[in-house]
Amino acid sequence: MSKYKRIFIKNIYYMLSYAFTTLKQSVYENIEKEPFDNIYNLFAAILAKGIGLHLKQGLYREYINCVEDLTVVRGKIDMPGTIRNRLQARLAVTCDYDELSENNLLNQILKSTVLLILRQKDVDEKYKAELKKEMLYFSEVDEIELSQIRWSEIRLQRNNRTYQLLLAICQLLVESSLMTTENGDYHLASFIDEQRMSRLYEKFILEYYAQEFGQRIKGFSSKARQIPWQLDDGNDALLPIMQTDITLTYGIQTLIIDAKYYQRTLQTNFNVRTIHSGNLYQIFTYVKNKEAELKGTEHRVSGMLLYAKTDENLVPDNVYQMSGNQISVKTLDLNQDFSEISRQLNQIVADHFGVNI
Incomplete structure (x- = not known):
């Protein structure tokens, strides 16, 4: 069994609900109560509810x-x-x-993805029946070649931003899980590749802290920030941008979190298992440049590698003091009740900032 199947399917829903706040609208509330034994049933349910909402409001034109x-x-x-x-x-x-x-790219993506889902034997008939009814209203919308969609070129505006969640679901299904059979038919592969889950994992943690702490505690911030290189001569030619996954700030304290989603948390060299060296170098570089940026002000900067737990027996849970800064390595188990995931994330803030919700 792959690592991905050991994430509770309901927790994928919760991660999506933080990453895309529209999933918290009342139209989706029944989904949270449903049991899902299959990730595609979850996605089919979200698409059915979301498309139904858009049909009531009128499809984007x-x-x-x-x-x-x-x-x-x-x-x-x-x-x-x-x-x-x-x-x-x-x-x-x-x-x-x-x-x-109505025959525009956004609706074409919805229709083509739904038609893909309808061809899958693992999707329950009750979701297929709802989606089939909705597709009657897409009769003027063309089906498109899914593999040719250029997701990076899609630009949402104020009048179509409500499509964001549904397009994200479509992208997860199409870009990550699409496979082609020998005769040219499409089918869905096992969910989901490491790169896509990594992005969802990062966005989930960022938005969890923004919504649970940033909206409740004045002065608390959760953002994906850039850190400027602290250079002696100002020459930054060819230097990469330092873009953090999550930067938490409150008062004089800053915690930079790098969210990591790998099949293997640790690297092995000569039968010795250690933390990925590149990950550690990266978070250390972030912390020291942020430290230098804040020089002359009262501050405290810490860093954290927050890994999604795998099936490995050795689970990192370490705190290091490096050149005056705390660098910690923690593991978040996504294969548990979401209340426990929430508790662990809250504890990180309590330990570093001394605040609770």
């Missing part, structure tokens, strides 16, 4: 460029097409116009 032959002028006349019609003795004008349409 945007202007689509159309060029076609008409008997009356609409928009601008396309001269090359119109001349071609005249040469062919056709009584039509080629028109170039924009039409407000």
Whole structure:
């Protein structure tokens, strides 16, 4: 059994609910109460509820460029097409116009992903039935090639930002779990690759602290911040950006957290198991540059590597004092009741900042 299957499926829901706060809307509240034995049933349930909500509000529409032959002028006349019609003795004008349409990329992604889910035998019929009913309202929306979607180029705006959660679910399904059979059919592979889960894990922790502490305790901040290099001559050519996963600040204290989601928490050299050296060098660099940045002010900077627990017997839980700063290595077990996950995350804040919720 893979590491991913040992994460409680309900905890995937909770992680998503923090990473995408729209999942906490009342329309989704019944999902939290349902038992799920299959990650795809969870995703199908979220998509069904979310698409149903969008259908009530009206599917997002945007202007689509159309060029076609008409008997009356609409928009601008396309001269090359119109001349071609005249040469062919056709009584039509080629028109170039924009039409407000539901047949746009966002709805095409939703429809194509749902059709993929409907072809999966592991998805319960009750979710398939709900999704099939909803797809009746997508009759004017085209199906697209899922493997050709360029997710990084999708830009959400104020009037379509409600699609963010649903597109994230689609991306997890399509980009991480899509496999192709020999005859060209698609099926879903086992959930989810390490890279995608790592991003979800990072965003979950960041948003957990922002919502549970940042919204309740004045002056507490949870953000993914950049740390400037503290250079003697100011020459930063070719230096990489230091982008933290999570930076917690409260009063004079700063805790920089690097969230790590690996199949193996420890590295092995000559049969000796140690913390990943690259991870330790990175968090140490973050801490020392932040320390130098705050020089001359009252401050305290600490760092933490927060690993998602694997099936390894040796579980890191260490605190080191390095050149005047505390660097800790902790492990968060995602395969337990969420109340215990919450307790462990809260304890990190209590230990470093002395505050509780």
